[in-house]
Amino acid sequence: MNNHAVEINDLSCHFGSFKAVDRISLTVEQGEIFGFLGANGAGKTTAIRMLCGLLIPSGGGGQVAGFDILKQSEEIKKNIGYMSQKFSLYPDLTGRENLNFYGAAYGLDKKQILARTEELSNRLQLAEFIDRPTLSLPVGWRQRLALAASLLHKPKILFLDEPTGGVDPVFRRKFWQILYQLAEEGVTIFVTTHYMDEAAYCQRISVMHRGQIILRGKPYDLIEQHRAANLEELFIDLIRGRENADA
Amino acid sequence: MSFVTVTGLTKSYGAVRAVDDFSFEVKQGEIYALVGPDGAGKTTIIRTLCNLVRSDKGSAFIDGLDVSRQFEAIKSRLGYMPQTFSLYPDLSVEENLRFYGGIHGVVGKRFRDKTEVLYGFSNLKPFASRRAGKLSGGMKQKLALSCALIYDPKLLLLDEPTTGVDPLSRQQFWKILLDLKRQGVTIIVSTPYMDEVARADRACFVFEGRKLVEDRSETLSNRFDGRLYFLDMAPSVKLVDGLNDLPGIDARRFGSGLHLYLAREDAIENYSAMLTALGVDTTDVKEIRPNLEDCFIQFMEQTS
Amino acid sequence: MILSVAGKMPMRSIRFLALKELYHILRDPRSLAIAIAMPLLMTFLYGYAVSLDINNVVISVIDYDQTAESRQLIDYYYRSTYFGPADYEPDRSDPEGILRRGDAIAILTIKSGLATALENGQEFELGLLIDGSDNTLAAAVQGYSEGVVNSYLMDRMPPGMKMPGISISNQVLFNPDLESSHFFVPGLLAIILMMISALLTSITIAREKETGTMEQLLTAPVSPMAILIGKIIPYIFLAFLDGALILVLARILFDIPFAGSGLLLVGFGLIYVSAALSIGILISSLVKTQQVAMMLALIMTMLPSVMLSGFIFQIKNMPTFLKIISDIVPAKFFLIVIRGILLKGAGIQTLGIQAVYLLILMTILIIIAALKFKTKVD
Numbered sequence: 009m010n011n012h013a014v015e016i017n018d019l020s021c022h023f024g025s026f027k028a029v030d031r032i033s034l035t036v037e038q039g040e041i042f043g044f045l046g047a048n049g050a051g052k053t054t055a056i057r058m059l060c061g062l063l064i065p066s067g068g069g070g071q072v073a074g075f076d077i078l079k080q081s082e083e084i085k086k087n088i089g090y091m092s093q094k095f096s097l098y099p100d101l102t103g104r105e106n107l108n109f110y111g112a113a114y115g116l117d118k119k120q121i122l123a124r125t126e127e128l129s130n131r132l133q134l135a136e137f138i139d140r141p142t143l144s145l146p147v148g149w150r151q152r153l154a155l156a157a158s159l160l161h162k163p164k165i166l167f168l169d170e171p172t173g174g175v176d177p178v179f180r181r182k183f184w185q186i187l188y189q190l191a192e193e194g195v196t197i198f199v200t201t202h203y204m205d206e207a208a209y210c211q212r213i214s215v216m217h218r219g220q221i222i223l224r225g226k227p228y229d230l231i232e233q234h235r236a237a238n239l240e241e242l243f244i245d246l247i248r249g250r251e252n253a254d255a
Numbered sequence: 256m257s258f259v260t261v262t263g264l265t266k267s268y269g270a271v272r273a274v275d276d277f278s279f280e281v282k283q284g285e286i287y288a289l290v291g292p293d294g295a296g297k298t299t300i301i302r303t304l305c306n307l308v309r310s311d312k313g314s315a316f317i318d319g320l321d322v323s324r325q326f327e328a329i330k331s332r333l334g335y336m337p338q339t340f341s342l343y344p345d346l347s348v349e350e351n352l353r354f355y356g357g358i359h360g361v362v363g364k365r366f367r368d369k370t371e372v373l374y375g376f377s378n379l380k381p382f383a384s385r386r387a388g389k390l391s392g393g394m395k396q397k398l399a400l401s402c403a404l405i406y407d408p409k410l411l412l413l414d415e416p417t418t419g420v421d422p423l424s425r426q427q428f429w430k431i432l433l434d435l436k437r438q439g440v441t442i443i444v445s446t447p448y449m450d451e452v453a454r455a456d457r458a459c460f461v462f463e464g465r466k467l468v469e470d471r472s473e474t475l476s477n478r479f480d481g482r483l484y485f486l487d488m489a490p491s492v493k494l495v496d497g498l499n500d501l502p503g504i505d506a507r508r509f510g511s512g513l514h515l516y517l518a519r520e521d522a523i524e525n526y527s528a529m530l531t532a533l534g535v536d537t538t539d540v541k542e543i544r545p546n547l548e549d550c551f552i553q554f555m556e557q558t559s
Numbered sequence: 560m561i562l563s564v565a566g567k568m569p570m571r572s573i574r575f576l577a578l579k580e581l582y583h584i585l586r587d588p589r590s591l592a593i594a595i596a597m598p599l600l601m602t603f604l605y606g607y608a609v610s611l612d613i614n615n616v617v618i619s620v621i622d623y624d625q626t627a628e629s630r631q632l633i634d635y636y637y638r639s640t641y642f643g644p645a646d647y648e649p650d651r652s653d654p655e656g657i658l659r660r661g662d663a664i665a666i667l668t669i670k671s672g673l674a675t676a677l678e679n680g681q682e683f684e685l686g687l688l689i690d691g692s693d694n695t696l697a698a699a700v701q702g703y704s705e706g707v708v709n710s711y712l713m714d715r716m717p718p719g720m721k722m723p724g725i726s727i728s729n730q731v732l733f734n735p736d737l738e739s740s741h742f743f744v745p746g747l748l749a750i751i752l753m754m755i756s757a758l759l760t761s762i763t764i765a766r767e768k769e770t771g772t773m774e775q776l777l778t779a780p781v782s783p784m785a786i787l788i789g790k791i792i793p794y795i796f797l798a799f800l801d802g803a804l805i806l807v808l809a810r811i812l813f814d815i816p817f818a819g820s821g822l823l824l825v826g827f828g829l830i831y832v833s834a835a836l837s838i839g840i841l842i843s844s845l846v847k848t849q850q851v852a853m854m855l856a857l858i859m860t861m862l863p864s865v866m867l868s869g870f871i872f873q874i875k876n877m878p879t880f881l882k883i884i885s886d887i888v889p890a891k892f893f894l895i896v897i898r899g900i901l902l903k904g905a906g907i908q909t910l911g912i913q914a915v916y917l918l919i920l921m922t923i924l925i926i927i928a929a930l931k932f933k934t935k936v937d
Contacts, residue, residue, distance in 0.1 A: 046421075047421040047423050047446070048391055048392055048393065048421045049391065050423070058382070061481060077429075086398075119325055134533055142262070147292070147293045148296060173418075173419075173447070174292060174293040174447045175293065176292030176293075176462065176555070177289070177292070177449070177548045177551045177552045177555070178552050178555055178556075179292070180509070180548075181548075181552065184508075185507070188490075188508045192491075192492060202364060202420070202421050202422065203448070204421065204422060204450070205449060205450060205546070205548055208307070208509070209509060209512055210510060211508055211511045212511065226487075226510065226511040227511065228487055228511060228512065229487075229511075230508060233559045237545070238450065240422055240450050242427050243422050243423075244422050244425065245279060247423050248546070249422065274587070302774075302936060305774070305777075305778045305934045306777075306934075306935075307777060307778065307934075307935055308935060308936060309935055325783075327780070329779045330778060330779060330780040333778060335774070335775065335778045337771045337774045337775065338771075339771040340770075340771070341771030341772045341774060341775050342770075342772065343579065343582075343583070343586060343588040343772060344770065345582065345583060345769065346579065346582055346583075350579075350582065354575055354578075354579045355775070355779070356774075357572070357574075357575030357578075358572045358573065358575050358576065358779050358781050359779060359780060360571065360572075360780075362571070402775075437840075465759055489933075497813075525589070555560055
């Protein structure tokens with residue numbers, strides 16, 4: 009037993025002859041903020057699904073939060089949180105009702121839900137908004153609420169899908185300060201995104217292309233090494249180069 | 256003479272002021288970007304130009320014609336791509352093109368010729384008979400653009416055309432826009448991506464219905480008032496607090512290290528001793544160019 | 560406002576719009592199901608509901624013959640499972656009163672001379688007075704009553720002997736229009752056409768709103784009127800296809816006659832369907848999603864067309880305010896038209912007033928729909 013938050017070896021997933029994920033290996037430390045990038049169809053979603061225990065790998069294996077992804081998918085589900093900006097909250101319910109629902113879904117009892125809601129509401133400064141219908145909230149607050157919902161059951165690993173896309177920059181900055189705090193408390197944060205300016209907030213990133221991880225490192229180091237102006241340029245040059253090589 | 260002139264545009268929805276006394280001009284053949292987060296008012300501005308929203312106050316002129324009064328005459332010069340994917344998912348790529356061509360009077364040989372040209376840049380020809388709903392995100396955007404281009408509009412209004420599209424597809428998309436610009440097409444594009452400013456000729460930051468700042472895109476990021484340094488060092492709470500205790504330094508965790516914000520006339524060298532005292536190796540500190548997000552935040556804070 | 564730009568109609572744009580709409584219809588299993596399967600299903604269900612068996616309907620008998628034969632016939636009535644006797648002797652002086660009070664659904668009157676007529680093989684007429692307020696039941700009572708009399712005669716007469724001609728003179732009270740059990744199915748045509756037309760148009764416009772394509776259409780050089788016309792044309796055809804299907808089915812399954820002019824029916828159908836499509840457009844201007852459009856269309860068309868058109872309940876028995884409301888239900892007028900044309904062979908002379916009403920309703924609905932059609936998104 010080691011204490012990596014995520015450790016996978018030669019993980020693969022094939023759909024017929026199509027290798028959606030092709031022998032990727034990856035280690036993420038506890039309390040790390042890890043960015044998982046790639047173009048559409050690069051295999052990100054498939055990889056995440058295997059990590060969350062939603063999809064059985066065709067080959068390879070590993071552990072997430074200390075549980076085997078092949079055998080203990082139920083335990084994994086209990087120990088991870090998932091937040092997607094797009095569809096995690098019910099728009100016609102208030103924030104509190106949403107939290108009650110998600111709490112119950114994760115098997116928390118009334119008392120626990122009440123306590124956690126209180127705690128998260130203070131921490132994420134949601135008090136003013138929590139009793140309004142979710143639909144009426146500005147995007148930034150909706151995202152915080154979604155984050156609260158994914159944190160109710162105190163997950164060890166948080167999977168975030170484009171957590172701050174389209175949010176105003178000030179809000180985005182504040183949101184990431186919250187994530188940094190969580191990370192310092194030991195929560196591992198796994199971010200998938202298209203937004204390269206969001207990816208820049210991650211401590212370490214990897215780039216997937218055609219089922220494989222073709223690049224990994226700290227954002228700043230990678231920009232320096234590749235003499236790119238920013239992550240966006242780095243990403244484009246990298247993928248473009250690969251596609252030209254393939255063609 | 257500007258191709259598009261918007262003056263004092265104001266629009267409220269109930270108590271919310273979506274657009275507040277907004278004015279801008281766009282010259283012919285220029286790419287103008289409206290940059291801002293969701294809910295900033297970008298969509299309302301573009302919809303006003305499409306006569307889909309009636310403004311409370313202000314005016315909008317396209318090619319010298321009043322949008323609210325002479326829109327019928329404007330229609331044929333206008334290509335509009337709404338924010339959501341707005342093609343018929345149950346129609347094939349070619350059928351969508353044929354339909355939009357048809358209602359704009361592009362038929363027969365003209366349609367065939369134009370379609371060939373559009374396929375040329377969109378690479379959609381192999382997918383001509385595929386249902387639009389079954390295309391990938393990037394291909395959908397290209398098809399939507401093709402449908403807006405089939406009748407050679409003089410003005411393109413693009414509402415967040417690249418949202419949710421991966422960086423590679425975004426770059427390809429912008430390449431097409433630059434080609435169009437060269438052919439004299441005027442383009443107004445809205446986007447939440449700060450970095451897309453660099454690809455436009457001019458850009459304005461939009462926030463809460465107002466214009467924060469407008470400039471040529473290459474000078475916009477230089478307008479950041481201050482200096483930014485990156486400290487490549489694993490940040491601890493103690494370090495961040497320690498740095499923030501230093502008057503003149505605003506430290507924030509960012510990525511694998513820290514961002515240090517200083518005033519324009521200040522320099523990190525003035526803090527060497529104090530940094531060393533905090534255990535920082537000063538060779539790990541490098542000055543970096545502030546990005547557009549930094550600019551945006553600064554302008555936001557100045558206006559509010 | 561959109562009427563002002565209705566002046567020039569770009570036929571080509573309309574053609575493209577209509578063609579596109581046709582693709583939508585053909586490629587969407589849901590709307591296809593609504594358009595084709597639902598009308599057929601409804602025709603089956605309603606059609607067979609008409610011939611639903613009746614059970615122990617109370618029938619009073621006034622027997623002036625008072626012979627073994629007349630008592631035997633009465634016995635046949637009461638032994639059948641369809642009819643049962645009233646609890647007490649009816650008051651012969653006031654047969655209408657019996658029906659009005661609901662003491663019986665029908666009164667059979669046997670004049671004196673039945674036995675003699677049977678003996679001599681003469682013509683004889685029985686009188687049957689029926690409460691027509693429930694016209695389905697009334698129609699069934701007529702049919703089953705004939706059946707009872709026939710089986711009585713069959714059993715009585717040795718094989719090979721000439722059947723005496725006993726007929727039943729039916730008189731329906733409270734609802735003299737009741738003519739035959741074919742009453743129901745033609746009415747269905749009115750309801751289904753209304754419902755399908757309104758439903759499908761409201762869905763199609765709401766769908767354009769959902770996909771955002773409405774914004775594209777509104778910014779294209781096509782007038783809103785052209786958009787509406789292009790959308791409507793395929794649905795007019797679809798409605799007529801539905802109509803034809805129902806008529807064929809009615810003919811095959813229920814033997815519904817077609818006495819009048821087909822051309823006249825098509826003419827009326829066009830007016831009626833246009834009114835229905837306008838209702839659909841009106842609904843879709845009020846809502847944003849297909850779901851809501853569907854619900855609203857069903858409520859706004861099905862309910863009045865079934866309840867307030869005379870399809871089931873007689874309008875003349877309704878309270879005044881419902882009568883007034885029924886005057887704006889197009890199905891009410893079309894119902895008279897379709898029953899007239901199919902069953903009675905009525906021509907434009909007798910249906911002229913309905914034509915006027917329907918034209919007025921159609922014009923008003925089209926104007927409202929066009930005025931309410933939104934060219935803005937907020």
